[in-house]
Amino acid sequence: MGQVYFTPLSLQDNPEKIKKAIAILFQCTGFLDKIQPQDLIAIKIHFGEEGNQGYIRPQYAAVVAQAIQTKHGKPFFTDTNTLYAGRRSNAVDHLVLAYEHGFTPEVLGSPVIIADGLLGNAEVKVKIAGHHFKEVPIARELAFCNGIVSMNHFKGHLVTHFGGALKNLGMGGSSRAGKLLQHSSLKPRVKEKRCVGCRACLPWCSTQSISIGSDKNKAFINPETCIGCGQCLSICQHNAIAFNWNESSEILQEKMVEHALGVVKGKEAKTTHLTFLTHITAECDCLAKNEPPVMQDIGIIASNDPVAIDQAALDLANQKESGAFGKATGKSHLPVNQLSYAASLGMGSMEYTLKTVQVQV
């Protein structure tokens, strides 16, 4: 049975109370006692999409880094590049956007590193015993670090019903190839109307699968040789590469969980999770627009068990909205099999005890 610690609060509360709550909840997990001097600790967080307000603010994230430093660990903040085009699809734009959102070394007291490199292809293939995969491509710096603190924001999600701890690691901790494996079983195709025949994508295709037709001056992808790496997707500045986002929700959730399994492999005992049930939105934080919250803030929870913490987050959100988180977010039609699947792989327990930790300032 998982142990989950909970502090009820709102983002409208005194910031000092919120910082104190984070420090106490983090301490409750016992993670600090596991840190060895010089340990490289990844704090996996979302730096925020342009225009979206769902991300955890840097001054709150900094509390975790400061605590790690008291144990002489070496924290760094990290996330991976996106599969889709945008300001987080390569490490340079991603870092600039992170800095714009205040995730600077000055505010954080620790460096910011993009875990899967300049173009999302810095990865380590990690062997797992999954139903879909026997190995998964994990962002390199998450594979090589000594421990992980996953700081995630709970919200609804277009395909996975909700996003929490498992999604932060599974989708957010995999390289571009890993994201592709999760999202699409099919190959990319060129949207002819958008392609201007600029040839920018050609040198980036490691399998020489892209050619330009002499008749129409449009790119064409050979599905026989394409390995679905996603490089062309991030290179094309004309949004002319499309994927078939047609995996069923259940299969995508299972694949996502298998990638989370790969991320924590070898450091299961040195991984912990903090989930912010604040500014809860219908859609994920990757949408480049400000979304209004669909319910009142609930608080922050912490646990070493990624399954228990996601189950607790879902339960707290359902209690807040009288059993209607799915209704509030418009996600009632989507299954929630990520938790039972993760439990079946031994990642944690759907059973948990919730201990409320009150914080005063």
Ligand code: SF4
């Ligand atoms: S797919 Fe994009 S990058 Fe490739 S030729 Fe067409 S417009 Fe240029």
Ligand code: SF4
């Ligand atoms: S996904 Fe990768 S292999 Fe396939 S066409 Fe694009 S760059 Fe080439």
